Amino acid sequence: xxxxxxNEADVIGSAxxxxxxxxxxxxxxxxxxxxxxDPAVVCLGEDIGAAGGVFKTTQGxxxxxxxxxxxxxxxxxxxxxxxxMGAAMTGMRPVAEIMFSDFFAVCWDYLANxxxxxxxxxxxxxxxxxxxxxxxxxxxxxxxxxxxxxxNWTLTIPGLKIVAPSNPADVVGLMASAVRSEDPVVFFEHxxxxxxxxxxxxxxxxxxxxxxxxxxxxxxxxxxALAATVPMALAAAERLAAxxxxxxxxxxxxxxxxxxxxxxxxxxxxxxxxxxxENPYQGGWGGTVASIVADEGFELLDAPVKRVAAAxxxxxxxxxxxxxxxxxxxxxxxxxxxxxxY
Amino acid sequence: MTTTTVGTDQxxxxxxxxxxxxxxEKAAHDLFLAGLVKGTTHLAAGxxxxxxxxxxxxxxxxxxxxxxxxxxxxIARGATPEECLAELMSKATxxxxxxxxxxxxxxxxxxxxGSYAIVGAHLPLAAGAAWSAKLRGSGQVAVAFFGDGATxxxxxxxxxxxxSVWSLPALFICENNLYMEYTPIGxxxxxxxxxxDRAPAYAIPAEVIDGxxxxxxxxxxxxxxERARAGEGPTILEAxxxxxxxxxxxxxxxxxxxxxxxxxxxxxxxxxxxxxxAALGVPVEDVVAxxxxxxxxxxAAVAGARAAPPPxxxxxxxxxxxxxxSSWRT
Numbered sequence: 001x002x003x004x005x006x007n008e009a010d011v012i013g014s015a016x017x018x019x020x021x022x023x024x025x026x027x028x029x030x031x032x033x034x035x036x037x038d039p040a041v042v043c044l045g046e047d048i049g050a051a052g053g054v055f056k057t058t059q060g061x062x063x064x065x066x067x068x069x070x071x072x073x074x075x076x077x078x079x080x081x082x083x084x085m086g087a088a089m090t091g092m093r094p095v096a097e098i099m100f101s102d103f104f105a106v107c108w109d110y111l112a113n114x115x116x117x118x119x120x121x122x123x124x125x126x127x128x129x130x131x132x133x134x135x136x137x138x139x140x141x142x143x144x145x146x147x148x149x150x151x152n153w154t155l156t157i158p159g160l161k162i163v164a165p166s167n168p169a170d171v172v173g174l175m176a177s178a179v180r181s182e183d184p185v186v187f188f189e190h191x192x193x194x195x196x197x198x199x200x201x202x203x204x205x206x207x208x209x210x211x212x213x214x215x216x217x218x219x220x221x222x223x224x225a226l227a228a229t230v231p232m233a234l235a236a237a238e239r240l241a242a243x244x245x246x247x248x249x250x251x252x253x254x255x256x257x258x259x260x261x262x263x264x265x266x267x268x269x270x271x272x273x274x275x276x277x278e279n280p281y282q283g284g285w286g287g288t289v290a291s292i293v294a295d296e297g298f299e300l301l302d303a304p305v306k307r308v309a310a311a312x313x314x315x316x317x318x319x320x321x322x323x324x325x326x327x328x329x330x331x332x333x334x335x336x337x338x339x340x341x342y
Numbered sequence: 343m344t345t346t347t348v349g350t351d352q353x354x355x356x357x358x359x360x361x362x363x364x365x366x367e368k369a370a371h372d373l374f375l376a377g378l379v380k381g382t383t384h385l386a387a388g389x390x391x392x393x394x395x396x397x398x399x400x401x402x403x404x405x406x407x408x409x410x411x412x413x414x415x416x417i418a419r420g421a422t423p424e425e426c427l428a429e430l431m432s433k434a435t436x437x438x439x440x441x442x443x444x445x446x447x448x449x450x451x452x453x454x455x456g457s458y459a460i461v462g463a464h465l466p467l468a469a470g471a472a473w474s475a476k477l478r479g480s481g482q483v484a485v486a487f488f489g490d491g492a493t494x495x496x497x498x499x500x501x502x503x504x505x506s507v508w509s510l511p512a513l514f515i516c517e518n519n520l521y522m523e524y525t526p527i528g529x530x531x532x533x534x535x536x537x538x539d540r541a542p543a544y545a546i547p548a549e550v551i552d553g554x555x556x557x558x559x560x561x562x563x564x565x566x567x568e569r570a571r572a573g574e575g576p577t578i579l580e581a582x583x584x585x586x587x588x589x590x591x592x593x594x595x596x597x598x599x600x601x602x603x604x605x606x607x608x609x610x611x612x613x614x615x616x617x618x619x620a621a622l623g624v625p626v627e628d629v630v631a632x633x634x635x636x637x638x639x640x641x642a643a644v645a646g647a648r649a650a651p652p653p654x655x656x657x658x659x660x661x662x663x664x665x666x667x668s669s670w671r672t
Contacts, residue, residue, distance in 0.1 A: 127664050159663075
């Protein structure tokens with residue numbers, strides 16, 4: 001890709017064909033693949049058309065698919081999700097964008113009361129095949145109303161599938177599954193990962209929902225991570241490998257369906273579990289993972305389950321303050337060390 | 343009488359539908375008092391002409407979205423009184439398998455895509471169904487029925503704006519029964535006609551109509567639907583009407599002045615339809631026979647719903663996902 005430059009050259013290696021792609025480009029690629037495949041797929045959201053998206057995650061879609069497939073909306077989050085749902089109930093496969101996941105709070109009725117409940121409340125009469133995409137997470141200094149990691153908000157609502165990819169190939173593969181899902185899917189794109197690079201997805205790449213990945217195999221401790229905490233956990237594992245410590249990193253990829261089989265199998269091997277989440281400790285998704293391990297994997301453990309999560313404060317603006325609140329490679333590394341000493 | 347889309351035979355049929363709805367609502371009320379309906383109900387007695395008149399002017403494949411006061415819309419679009427009453431009575435044969443209850447009656451196979459209990463939430467959904475119809479070039483329209491109270495919530499305004507900007511084939515029909523719940527709508531709204539007076543802000547044509555006259559409703563909806571199908575965009579209809587019961591089961595509606603109640607009861611939609619039938623020369627015996635038929639239908643519905651079995655407890659864990667199940671782990 002044109003913008004793989006400079007200091008990434010050593011990562012790319014010598015083969016010209018091994019060009020990396022960014023997470024940001026993968027979002028547009030994943031959408032474009034589904035738009036080409038199925039004429040029922042339509043996109044709607046604020047500034048996603050001619051502008052290419054405020055994060056440039058829909059770059060090129062308007063040019064390729066036109067105004068009949070890529071719809072610019074007013075700043076009306078309730079209308080965006082409501083229209084998507086009404087269209088999904090009547091034969092379309094809409095992909096709605098909510099610019100920042102913090103804005104879920106202004107259209108929460110659709111995420112909490114409408115999309116996840118209508119099939120159930122009608123005894124299965126309606127089907128709601130839609131995707132809600134959103135830019136999620138912190139680390140970019142956007143302050144407390146544009147930086148939250150809110151996967152845990154959606155986890156409180158039965159009836160939503162929840163996807164949060166950590167790398168470009170997974171973005172494409174999980175997008176394919178999300179768009180093809182017959183159920184509503186919330187697709188969290190991490191703002192801190194947009195510029196990150198990885199292997200491009202091969203043609204026809206599909207990653208099933210609810211299938212965690214072993215991002216790095218290891219033997220002494222399991223670290224369960226999601227989205228931006230995956231590269232964080234991998235960096236900590238790399239650091240500790242230099243000290244002879246073997247860390248297994250599990251990328252959950254999805255919170256619903258939640259692949260606890262992979263987590264429990266890993267804990268069965270390592271006997272230690274650390275969960276790394278970007279949301280605040282109170283009410284974080286790691287609490288659900290920990291409770292299942294406590295319930296179903298208690299005898300596998302040789303140490304308490306530990307969670308590294310954000311401090312229970314609104315996210316501060318300054319980098320020096322934000323780094324005190326959300327998990328970092330340092331805090332993850334320290335937590336792994338303390339668990340290994342137990 | 344002015345030219346109308348409703349002929350004499352059709353008017354008698356519409357009268358029968360209204361009579362069935364009225365008796366179904368009365369049955370729901372009685373069954374509640376008998377302890378056979380739990381939760382709450384929001385009865386639509388008095389609103390029948392809006393549902394029946396609108397339905398008469400829609401295509402079978404058009405979409406309808408209603409509110410928690412939605413029994414009349416479900417029945418007008420083809421749900422049977424028995425499956426509606428069975429739903430209210432928590433029976434396996436309920437139209438939503440007893441998973442929705444009174445506030446969520448839905449008959450998707452008939453294009454009745456739900457009753458929504460969060461005020462105003464379904465206006466964007468109807469706009470979405472209209473958008474879908476436009477994208478597919480199907481010629482369908484989508485209708486949102488909503489109360490006067492919904493005109494002061496954000497989703498109403500977001501839906502109207504985008505429906506106008508995108509020229510969507512949508513009809514927004516306000517059932518203005520003068521009270522948002524217990525409070526007169528006029529005392530909490532900046533304009534006298536809560537829906538129609540907002541329409542100019544969104545460049546949408548609007549009309550205030552007599553919601554108790556089934557012919558007036560049918561004519562107005564026919565015109566608006568034709569406009570929508572011609573690609574000319576949405577219409578707002580504000581249909582003035584009145585509840586015969588309180589807001590919900592627990593509300594005796596003592597806040598409504600007796601003279602006002604009396605005045606509206608004298609404008610009962612069934613009486614207005616009867617007067618129209620008489621003016622058209624329909625023999626009174628035909629109307630009486632229609633009433634008897636409606637009474638029989640509802641009596642049989644009550645008996646059938648009472649005799650129906652309760653839901654299988656295992657059904658509590660079905661229908662979350664499209665695969666029929668509720669599993670959230672792999």
